[in-house]
Amino acid sequence: MHEDIQEVLFSEEEIALRVAQIGAQITKDYAAAVERDGQGIVLVSVLRGAAIFMADLARTIELPLEMDYMAISSYGNGAKSSGVVRILKDLSSEVEGRHIIVAEDILDSGLTLTYLLKNLASRNPASIEVATLLRKKTLEQAKIDCKYIGFECPDQFIVGYGLDFAERYRNLPYIGVLKPEVY
Template structure:
């Protein structure tokens, strides 16, 4: 798998340091909510690793929940058509919700998800994304927490995949074009 990587963008140490910083920022920002804590929501499967690491760095009560959403079909680019395959198990009305996202690419799926979650009337709704791609066509989404800005390349590792491979790489790298 490592031979398929053209360049490592963020090392395991870079990621751990940035997740620590985001966790500390969330702990500080939600200190007034120390009794009820926050609900972290991850979209399966890519963001699950980021959310698990992030949850351990937040020094507040944390409830974790997951959604499965499909928007890519069989292609490498988003189709713009979003389907919920697995919904939340938790009620989020009146709760402080943070969506833990692996990568903000086009933003089409996240825009849909945020509208869907907002309709459930949480007390607050924010986004913590590990990666934000630098693209011109990206939807306008405010992220309270951004781990890293990254180039508009095909990125894998630390939960991000191509054809369900490379998620288990401990770093984030650019996949060689000949692989996809």
């Protein structure tokens, strides 16, 4: 797998440090709300790519929280978004009146995340914020306000730390650019 990587963008150590910084900021931002409301945050992971990020992020947040998962697809096995969004697995938790933080692996086109945020807003949460590990620099990206951004990254096909190409490379401990001849 490593031989398919053109360059490493973010090392395992850089990712761990940035995730810890995001977790500390979330702890600071939500401490009063959690105390006031008497209930924790609901972290929502978009499967499968964001599961690793959410697991690491959850361990750095020093507040009560619940973890839940949605599976939403707009990619298939291609390198570009298909534009068609489908919910494959919905939340198990009740989120009405609760603070939701969507843990997203990468904000690319924004099509999937735009759909997800509208869907979650219809469930009347107290608030919804986005924590994305990566935000690609693209002109066509939907306008999405991400309160927590790990790294800005180039508009290249990247894999590792949960990000895949055709379900491969998710288990790389770093984030790297996939060689064009591989996809």
